[in-house]
Amino acid sequence: MERAAIDERIIAHLGFARAVASRSLDPRCRGADREDLIAWGVFGLVQAARRYRGDLGAPFGAYAARRVRGQVLDALRERDPLTRTERRAFREARKVSEDLPPPYVEISLDRLAELGDAPEPAHLASRNADPRWPAVADAVARLTPMERRVVILAFARELTLREIGAQVGLSESGVCRVRLRALRKLRDACANEESAAA
Numbered sequence: 001m002e003r004a005a006i007d008e009r010i011i012a013h014l015g016f017a018r019a020v021a022s023r024s025l026d027p028r029c030r031g032a033d034r035e036d037l038i039a040w041g042v043f044g045l046v047q048a049a050r051r052y053r054g055d056l057g058a059p060f061g062a063y064a065a066r067r068v069r070g071q072v073l074d075a076l077r078e079r080d081p082l083t084r085t086e087r088r089a090f091r092e093a094r095k096v097s098e099d100l101p102p103p104y105v106e107i108s109l110d111r112l113a114e115l116g117d118a119p120e121p122a123h124l125a126s127r128n129a130d131p132r133w134p135a136v137a138d139a140v141a142r143l144t145p146m147e148r149r150v151v152i153l154a155f156a157r158e159l160t161l162r163e164i165g166a167q168v169g170l171s172e173s174g175v176c177r178v179r180l181r182a183l184r185k186l187r188d189a190c191a192n193e194e195s196a197a198a
Contacts, residue, residue: 009060010049013045013064016045016061016064017042017068018041018042020041020064020065021037021038021040021042021044021071022034022041025037025072026166027166036075037072037075037076040071041071042068044071047067047071048063048068051067052064135189135190135192139185139189140186143186146168147178147181150164150175150178150179151183154175154179
């Protein structure tokens with residue numbers, strides 16, 4: 001293929017290559033690192049334009065997309081301090097740890113159930129400590145692992161629905177439903193505790 005035709009194909013598909021490279025990256029990857037990786041994707045487009053043979057039947061877009069994604073993944077692998085085997089072991093260890101109870105995170109009652117003041121830490125607890133806190137702590141412990149994780153990410157770490165979804169593998173609406181279900185359980189537990197105390 002003539003050089004001019006290759007250059008024309010590259011220019012015509014620059015936006016496409018940037019979009020494919022962008023979708024191949026974690027949304028949390030930002031700034032110069034992200035631009036650098038997208039540039040590697042564009043390099044993949046250049047390679048694809050030079051190697052493409054239209055007579056073999058594959059449309060150029062599909063061929064180029066595969067090469068762009070491959071180039072981004074190659075660049076990511078080069079930056080990874082772990083080998084593939086170590087990375088696989090790391091993922092397995094993370095999967096196992098997801099089922100473990102989350103670390104203790106202090107969450108205020110007003111953020112969780114809109115019921116009052118934030119509890120004091122155990123070592124500062126006094127006669128004025130909110131008596132409803134043990135009921136909330138028990139209710140949090142009885143949530144499903146997914147509900148507990150969503151509640152902690154939403155109210156302790158103050159992540160958005162989109163950010164939580166990226167961490168737990170749900171859509172924004174899915175995260176919203178899980179959060180509402182969890183808050184309903186927490187409110188019910190606190191209401192039952194108050195009625196039992198009355």
